[in-house]
Amino acid sequence: MQMPLPDPQILARREEILAGLRAILPADSVISDPVALRAWECDALSAYRCPPLGVVLPRSTEEISQVLRYLHGLRVPVVPRGAGTSLAGGSMPTADAVILGVARLTGVLEVSYDDRFIRVQTGRTNLSVSAAVAEEGFFYAPDPSSQLACAISGNIAMNSGGAHCLKYGVTTNNLLGVTVVLMDGTVVTLGGPYADSPGLDLLGVICGSEGQLGVVTEATLRILPKPEGARPVLLAFDSSEAAGACVSAIIRAGIIPVAIEFMDAPCIRACEAFAKAGYPDCEALLIIEVEGAEEEMAAQLARISKIARDFAPVEIREARSEDEARRIWLGRKSAFGAMGQMADYMCLDGTIPVSELSFVLRRIAELSAGYGLKVANVFHAGDGNMHPLILYNANDSEDLARCEALGADILRLCVEVGGCLTGEHGVGVEKRDLMEVQFAPADLEAQMQIKDVFDPHWLLNAAKVFPLTVSQSRREGRA
Amino acid sequence: MQMPLPDPQILARREEILAGLRAILPADSVISDPVALRAWECDALSAYRCPPLGVVLPRSTEEISQVLRYLHGLRVPVVPRGAGTSLAGGSMPTADAVILGVARLTGVLEVSYDDRFIRVQTGRTNLSVSAAVAEEGFFYAPDPSSQLACAISGNIAMNSGGAHCLKYGVTTNNLLGVTVVLMDGTVVTLGGPYADSPGLDLLGVICGSEGQLGVVTEATLRILPKPEGARPVLLAFDSSEAAGACVSAIIRAGIIPVAIEFMDAPCIRACEAFAKAGYPDCEALLIIEVEGAEEEMAAQLARISKIARDFAPVEIREARSEDEARRIWLGRKSAFGAMGQMADYMCLDGTIPVSELSFVLRRIAELSAGYGLKVANVFHAGDGNMHPLILYNANDSEDLARCEALGADILRLCVEVGGCLTGEHGVGVEKRDLMEVQFAPADLEAQMQIKDVFDPHWLLNAAKVFPLTVSQSRREGRA
Incomplete structure (x- = not known):
């Protein structure tokens, strides 16, 4: 790079x-x-x-x-x-x-259960937002894997998602308002706890803008009542195609579970070796979670199992207790740790149409074989947000270069089938030079003109998101 | 004006x-x-x-x-x-x-049930979008009262809501992508059917921008599976305070029905005279609708009735058949027609914290008595989106001036209690000069700089949204 x-x-x-x-x-x-x-x-x-x-x-x-x-x-x-x-x-x-x-701004400023919101300083971690309202039976929905550590400021900057976003949406769907400090020091308030502000929806532009427009210091977040119960089912298949087609069929039938997680064979084996969750040895595995009252969960799981049986599953394992539920999630939740123990990895983040899942998994396997690098797939399948993990040796600069090239090819593939360069991690430095794959020059220009308005000298989080040559010349031109 | x-x-x-x-x-x-x-x-x-x-x-x-x-x-x-x-x-x-x-652009361009979206030209009416996917069991969620007539282009411009938005969100929560023509003729595509685009979320700025930034000609919309069933319950109270407190208690308990509609006594009486829906003669009435499988609806309605009994309802009438459901909705759905038969009216649109409902209704009654004008209230109570209808005589210019003054006072009240000037109708010409009540000069300036980017000469839908004197000097300055 x-x-x-x-x-x-x-x-x-x-x-x-x-x-x-x-x-x-x-x-x-x-x-x-x-x-x-x-x-x-x-x-x-x-x-x-x-x-x-x-x-x-x-x-x-x-x-x-x-x-x-x-x-x-x-x-x-x-x-x-x-x-x-x-x-x-x-x-x-x-x-x-x-x-x-913003790590020192961690306070809770206001909570209203009547109006279902919490206002926090943005250095507060994601999980501790939920913790602040847990006693009253509420929670904050977006749940990135890093939720124990990651801050709300970063969640807003990257428009973070998580396993449960299929049902609850990502950060932008749960963010009601922000206090943002612009580069010149101006403090601006956008949105607020009550429905729909008049005027332009600048809140939406701030969310996901990767620190390009301002520094968000306070956030008003939607809180939701905790569901009565949650229950996962594990579905094992002897091919990624079958698992992918099963995901499509579930969505097609109009069922929207809380989460549909997908793991392929390399990921399953690594997780099993690491966490010993008792996963079956198979080619692809889905973890589908439903929520609600007892009857509601039973009815949804019955529909899901019925659909899954059309795709010849190796196993359907419904959690019958808290402990079984915990064990089903155990392997998935330790996936990143398990991979990290095996090798260095780069975690990609692209989105695709759910209907292209089988095709994209096959192409990723072909591409990785071509580069001679291993790829493990673990991702939010319900909304088509993929996280291929490329294993490589960080101490070998040639290996890093191959890893970067494979990563770029995989993300180009996501765009080719109609998807996007990033689902929830952002563009950052990693994907800035791929933005021209996704956007026509006029589209990028429109985005950069918005950056011009908020940060005329291009000082905030420079050299990110926009292609390096473009953003550098923009910065020089407006210095 | x-x-x-x-x-x-x-x-x-x-x-x-x-x-x-x-x-x-x-x-x-x-x-x-x-x-x-x-x-x-x-x-x-x-x-x-x-x-x-x-x-x-x-x-x-x-x-x-x-x-x-x-x-x-x-x-x-x-x-x-x-x-x-x-x-x-x-x-x-x-x-x-x-x-x-855009009334002649009415085509359906693409439908995908696997990926749950429809792409249409924006002159198509709201209801005919749902009609295009009804056979497969899907629908488009936002449902403005005018859905038989209103176009998707206007829904996007105003970020329209509707009675069922408490559960499904408003237009911005169901809009995936747009094709928009800028004032200089440039055609830009924003967003798309698959998860989360990288770069700045300009789609969110377009939605609700009231035709200030461009002309939206195509839209990709999220479609949802129709629920198995839907059932309303009618709750009658002998005071607006009791009904308002009941709404707060339901939301506070973490129940999110599909719709919570509120009607006050003047509105109930007018609707009953017009539509003969069999409503009880009471001071305030809630229509609450739940959705889902039979057991789910029964369980939710039981919880709602239990909460409602704490507020001494005059009547709890649960629909036991399709026909009873239709009759419960009949009066509410004919509210605007009923009021129109009685007098000319101006329909306001403001939002408030749900917890301020009782206070705001009392203040509206005091304000309208002060101006000597009748006000009927019918609105989406679940998300605090009020629609006070001010009755006046359009042929009497003094009456119109009084109506405008009362309307402005009511909207100022919404802002004072922490709400907004508009929930779903937009600012338009009606509220442009109240924008300074809602926004500080720096906030308005930030919005106008975005307008500068998209429409440098201030030609698109001029003399709206922003205060007239401000927008006219902006236009002259940039001519």
Whole structure:
């Protein structure tokens, strides 16, 4: 991957910039020691690394506004960061950028059960939002795999999903309002807890904008009543085609379970070796979860099993207890850990039409054989959001290059069949140069003109999302 | 209401402009006869009228692109129009504007049941979208009261809702992609049928943008499987407070029915006189509908009735047959017709926190007594979307002025309690000068900068949404 060249004029003014930040913030909020900065050189896409110019960890919207106003005046790039769990390099720094972390903004500001919302500071982790309303029987629906660690700020930046999004939608469907600080320090409020704001829906543009438009410091989130019960069924098949066709048939029949998760043979075997969940040895496995009252779950599971039997399943294993349910989910939930124990991996994130599932899995197998790299597939099949994991050796730069090339081919395949480059991880640095595969020049231009409005000097999370050459010339042209 | 002054230079060039349009379109697509133009002088907010310079009714995206490119070159304002059912004057013309109607674009372009979407031209009516997929057991969820007549283009422009949006969301939650023609004629595609596009979510900005950013000619819409059954229950109360508190308690308990409709005494009496649905004579009435399998509906209705009994209902009437269900809905569905027979009315559209329902109804009663005007309330209570109907005499200009003043007071009240100026009808001409009640100058400025990007000369649906003085100076500044 090509790294952007840092601005030498900014590097030369490093000490002055850091001194200015220390004049705004308490001493413990500015990190500049080169050793300490190594902790900030990458996010969860650890293949790419670069220490930032400095890191600030403010404690309030007001402090963030002051920091941004100051850095805007000096034209210093800023990389906003939540918990740093991005798998697409969304919070990876450049050498001339200051990382602005929101990790210290973790408060709950307001809860209303009558109007079903919670207002939080965005450094709060995803899971601790649900924890704050659990006692009253409510939860926050989007559930990324990293939900124990990831911050709401990053969920909003990447429009994160999760296993249960088939039913509840992704972040944008559960986000009601934000407080956002623009690059010039202006604090703007968009949306709010009550239905539909008039005027332009800028909230939707902010969600999924990957830190390109502003730093979101507060969020109002929809909370939902916890369902009475939830129950998974495990369906095992002797081919990926059969499993894929079964997913299509379920969706086609108008059943919308809470989750439809798919694992292929390499993934099943790795998970079984790691977590010993008792999965059958088969070619493809679906975990389908339904929710609701007892009768409702029983009726839905009966319909799902009836449809599945048309695709000659090797096994249909319905959970009959809490413990069986936990064991069905155990392997799936440890998939990333299991793969990580086997090898380095790059986790892709693309979407496809559900009806193209079988074809795409076959093509991925052919492509990976061609590159001589192993790929394991584990993903949210119900909404066609794939996560192929490419196994490679991170200490071998040729292997990394092959992995990047295979990843690009797989994402091109997603676009060719009518899908998208990213489902929930974002474009980040990983996919910025593939944006031209997805978008015509006029489409990209329209997006960049919106960026111009919010961030005229192209300082926020620079060198991401848009193709590197395009965004660099844009930045230079508007400096 | 203050009318904008037409641009005399455009009026002077009327014949030239019409001749140019006739060179682009077939003869039957250009309407210029002054008598014929009277049909286009208003939409469903018929209190305000002004014949346009001309009307064009193209038959394709390509024709629309040519028309816009031509009018853009001459800097002629354009008012996009669907079926003209806007209750906020969203498609009301100005004297110097050409109306661009999409009524002739009614085709179904693609249907996929595997991937659960339909792609249509946007002149198609809302109800005929559902009709196109009904045979396979699917439907399109947003259901504005005007669904027999209103066009998908207008649904997208206003982000329309409907009685069943409590469960299924409004248009923006069911819209997957659009083809939109910008004012300079550029054709842009945003979103698509498969999950989550990368880059900025411009689809969300287009939805609800009231024709300010472009003309949407094609739309990809989410279709859903029809539920197995649906059943309403009618709950009658002897005070609006009790009914409002009951709605809060149901939402608070985590029950999300498909619809919770509210009618107050003036509305109940008018509907009963008109439709003879057999409603009880009471102060407030809720119609709550649940959906699903038999056991599911029975269980939900039992929970709802149990909660309702805490608020001393006068009557709980559960539908035991199709015919009883139809009769429960009959009065509600004829509410607008019933009011129209009694007097002229202005239908407001604001949202409030559900928890403020009782307080807001009491304040509306006090305000309307102060102005000496009758107000009937009928609305979607579950999501706090109110539709107060102010009765007045359209032939008495003083009465109209009082009605406007009362309407503005009621909408200010919605904003004061934390709600919004509009839930689903849009801002249009009706509420443009109230936008400053809702938004701070920086918020409005951010929205107008987005308008600058899409429509630099401020030609599309001019003199709407933004306060008149602000939008006129913007237009002049960028002419």
